[in-house]
Amino acid sequence: MSTAVAPKGLEGIVATSSSICWIDGEAGVLSYRGIDIHELAQRSSFEETTYLLWYGKLPTAAELALFSQQLAEARTLDPKVVDFLHSVPTTATPMEVLRTAVSLLSIYDADEADSSHDANLRKSFRLTAQIAMIVALYDRIRKGKPVVEADKSLSHAANFLWMLNGEKPSETATRALDIALILHADHELNASTFAARVIAATLADIHSAITGAIGALKGPLHGGANEATMRLLFAIEKAGADPVEYVKQMFADKKKISGFGHRVYHTEDPRATHLRRMSEELGKAAGNTKWFDLSRKIELFVKQEKKLNANVDFYSASTYTTLGIDIDLFTPIFAVSRISGWAAHVIEQHDDNRLIRPRADYQGPAYPADYVPLNER
Amino acid sequence: MSTAVAPKGLEGIVATSSSICWIDGEAGVLSYRGIDIHELAQRSSFEETTYLLWYGKLPTAAELALFSQQLAEARTLDPKVVDFLHSVPTTATPMEVLRTAVSLLSIYDADEADSSHDANLRKSFRLTAQIAMIVALYDRIRKGKPVVEADKSLSHAANFLWMLNGEKPSETATRALDIALILHADHELNASTFAARVIAATLADIHSAITGAIGALKGPLHGGANEATMRLLFAIEKAGADPVEYVKQMFADKKKISGFGHRVYHTEDPRATHLRRMSEELGKAAGNTKWFDLSRKIELFVKQEKKLNANVDFYSASTYTTLGIDIDLFTPIFAVSRISGWAAHVIEQHDDNRLIRPRADYQGPAYPADYVPLNER
Numbered sequence: 081m082s083t084a085v086a087p088k089g090l091e092g093i094v095a096t097s098s099s100i101c102w103i104d105g106e107a108g109v110l111s112y113r114g115i116d117i118h119e120l121a122q123r124s125s126f127e128e129t130t131y132l133l134w135y136g137k138l139p140t141a142a143e144l145a146l147f148s149q150q151l152a153e154a155r156t157l158d159p160k161v162v163d164f165l166h167s168v169p170t171t172a173t174p175m176e177v178l179r180t181a182v183s184l185l186s187i188y189d190a191d192e193a194d195s196s197h198d199a200n201l202r203k204s205f206r207l208t209a210q211i212a213m214i215v216a217l218y219d220r221i222r223k224g225k226p227v228v229e230a231d232k233s234l235s236h237a238a239n240f241l242w243m244l245n246g247e248k249p250s251e252t253a254t255r256a257l258d259i260a261l262i263l264h265a266d267h268e269l270n271a272s273t274f275a276a277r278v279i280a281a282t283l284a285d286i287h288s289a290i291t292g293a294i295g296a297l298k299g300p301l302h303g304g305a306n307e308a309t310m311r312l313l314f315a316i317e318k319a320g321a322d323p324v325e326y327v328k329q330m331f332a333d334k335k336k337i338s339g340f341g342h343r344v345y346h347t348e349d350p351r352a353t354h355l356r357r358m359s360e361e362l363g364k365a366a367g368n369t370k371w372f373d374l375s376r377k378i379e380l381f382v383k384q385e386k387k388l389n390a391n392v393d394f395y396s397a398s399t400y401t402t403l404g405i406d407i408d409l410f411t412p413i414f415a416v417s418r419i420s421g422w423a424a425h426v427i428e429q430h431d432d433n434r435l436i437r438p439r440a441d442y443q444g445p446a447y448p449a450d451y452v453p454l455n456e457r
Numbered sequence: 458m459s460t461a462v463a464p465k466g467l468e469g470i471v472a473t474s475s476s477i478c479w480i481d482g483e484a485g486v487l488s489y490r491g492i493d494i495h496e497l498a499q500r501s502s503f504e505e506t507t508y509l510l511w512y513g514k515l516p517t518a519a520e521l522a523l524f525s526q527q528l529a530e531a532r533t534l535d536p537k538v539v540d541f542l543h544s545v546p547t548t549a550t551p552m553e554v555l556r557t558a559v560s561l562l563s564i565y566d567a568d569e570a571d572s573s574h575d576a577n578l579r580k581s582f583r584l585t586a587q588i589a590m591i592v593a594l595y596d597r598i599r600k601g602k603p604v605v606e607a608d609k610s611l612s613h614a615a616n617f618l619w620m621l622n623g624e625k626p627s628e629t630a631t632r633a634l635d636i637a638l639i640l641h642a643d644h645e646l647n648a649s650t651f652a653a654r655v656i657a658a659t660l661a662d663i664h665s666a667i668t669g670a671i672g673a674l675k676g677p678l679h680g681g682a683n684e685a686t687m688r689l690l691f692a693i694e695k696a697g698a699d700p701v702e703y704v705k706q707m708f709a710d711k712k713k714i715s716g717f718g719h720r721v722y723h724t725e726d727p728r729a730t731h732l733r734r735m736s737e738e739l740g741k742a743a744g745n746t747k748w749f750d751l752s753r754k755i756e757l758f759v760k761q762e763k764k765l766n767a768n769v770d771f772y773s774a775s776t777y778t779t780l781g782i783d784i785d786l787f788t789p790i791f792a793v794s795r796i797s798g799w800a801a802h803v804i805e806q807h808d809d810n811r812l813i814r815p816r817a818d819y820q821g822p823a824y825p826a827d828y829v830p831l832n833e834r
Contacts, residue, residue, distance in 0.1 A: 271655060438469075449491030
């Protein structure tokens with residue numbers, strides 16, 4: 081069989097066709113179903129964007145109302161899943177708990193064995209609603225706080241903040257999170273989405289695919305970058321250091337600054353534009369622009385010194401911290417958003433499937449190597 | 458950025474280099490670290506083969522003794538994981554239970570946050586030992602049978618049969634399973650292994666990668682084929698039909714016969730050779746060659762009619778059934794074996810990593826599509 085050797089990490093290799101997300105890395109364009117991310121960030125909601133990703137078009141007012149209702153109605157966790165969240169040690173990381181809980185969801189899902197288009201959609205509603213609930217619930221449980229019941233009258237973003245904080249969120253906070261959820265909802269064949277498609281392409285069920293995607297997102301090269309950015313901001317503040325001097329020293333020490341550059345974008349990451357604005361607006365609303373100011377100084381210096389642009393992770397760090405969200409929830413919140421894109425990709429994969437099974441370039445001992453008997457080794 | 462469009466399913470695309478497994482699909486060769494699978498199936502053990510996969514060489518007698526002891530010592534499940542197996546409804550499928558339990562293992566693993574080479578090896582021992590235990594334990598629990606404690610004096614294959622059946626297995630049965638475990642231990646970039654590497658390439662931990670791999674294996678296009686083969690054998694027996702006539706009718710009805718053909722092999726799957734022999738030997742030892750005889754008639758007819766060769770799945774069906782193993786444990790047992798290869802690939806990926814992030818060929822609505830306001834839709 082003829083084989084073709086792809087660049088390491090499959091960089092630049094088109095692994096599948098898809099009608100979900102279009103990125104132009106040279107021009108700095110991100111679009112869902114052809115609609116520019118700037119339009120969606122300014123004018124859409126997470127519910128509407130998820131509808132767009134799943135159904136390939138913007139909903140009518142009636143369709144959006146029904147969709148939002150179905151998503152809210154799915155805010156019911158099986159008590160066994162809540163028991164599980166109470167059963168784990170409070171030292172368990174939110175991502176391993178989320179990965180396990182999502183795997184557990186399939187056991188209590190009546191559609192588990194059905195991977196038809198319609199069943200996949202039904203499961204996508206439940207996964208989207210319940211991933212947000214699991215993240216919020218476990219955070220309260222591990223902190224010894226009472227669990228907050230879902231409020232089905234709230235939007236997806238508002239309900240998440242309500243279940244996380246136990247108080248009704250402000251309009252500003254809700255809108256900030258809603259925009260963050262829109263911006264992170266899909267990004268073509270990023271590693272977690274690609275993992276989901278590889279799993280789904282065996283015709284495994286959507287819970288298997290999403291569990292694998294959460295595992296991939298857990299990796300520091302994928303979901304972990306905004307955590308690293310925030311740890312840097314905390315370290316600079318703790319040291320009482322000048323941010324430019326601090327970063328200059330990091331460069332001198334050959335250290336990497338998280339939150340800059342992107343495999344795909346060669347311009348500014350179009351999502352960074354909105355997260356920068358949100359970071360500033362939230363800071364002003366809270367009367368504390370400390371994290372925004374620090375971030376901005378670093379951004380300008382890195383851009384000037386290294387010609388590197390801030391990516392989606394850089395300003396999500398200060399945005400989430402200003403929203404009062406713990407650092408180890410940044411990646412889980414990424415999952416709260418990305419489930420909408422993951423689901424769209426799994427549905428698309430199942431609708432026109434082919435097993436994803438590449439080859440390896442063998443570099444090991446020459447064949448046939450001797451099987452030397454045990455007593456002669 | 459320049460992109461290259463790969464064939465659908467990445468067929469024939471070399472996605473990474475690897476020194477673990479070499480396959481020659483034209484010549485029908487499978488080898489681990491350069492050693493032919495026929496040598497290993499006839500002369501090695503699962504423990505020795507796993508050592509070979511993980512360390513890249515055959516062990517000395519002392520190394521093999523230590524390795525086997527370490528693997529046996531890892532036969533201790535956290536009580537919380539056993540509690541979990543008791544907590545799920547007995548209708549839960551073994552694969553979703555295994556996927557969830559393996560994800561849960563990380564929460565109780567002291568090395569969870571450490572993905573160094575040495576920590577990955579330590580976790581690989583535990584995963585390999587404990588995946589077998591989980592499969593056996595859950596099968597007994599769901600059948601209302603008392604749990605059997607691990608016997609650390611037994612080999613990996615013998616302990617699995619002991620924990621599954623509650624009686625010490627015969628030499629023949631142990632050797633048959635041992636060979637099946639050797640044959641399934643690795644197969645280059647099959648879909649589950651590729652999923653594991655995509656996940657690991659974000660520098661996610663090995664539990665995330667293996668959980669995703671189990672999800673991929675769960676798909677009927679991957680792990681499910683021998684189940685389908687066995688359902689066919691059962692259906693033919695139940696109908697009291699002539700196997701050749703039955704299969705002839707299936708071909709006339711354009712139905713697919715599971716267990717034939719392979720994406721990679723264009724000859725006989727070299728693993729089928731050994732599973733055919735084992736199926737026959739086990740049948741003779743049990744005084745019942747019914748499943749072997751039926752399988753053989755089908756194999757010869759399909760080969761003659763369609764020029765298709767039996768693959769690894771075809772004779773594993775009759776082999777496992779003759780061993781008294783339930784049909785829905787076939788795929789879990791595949792995982793009991795493949796964990797050794799998955800672990801080798803995750804370790805190799807982490808040792809020389811690059812994020813696996815291909816591109817998609819966008820086929821959706823043209824950019825920029827209008828964001829039509831809600832009240833104008």
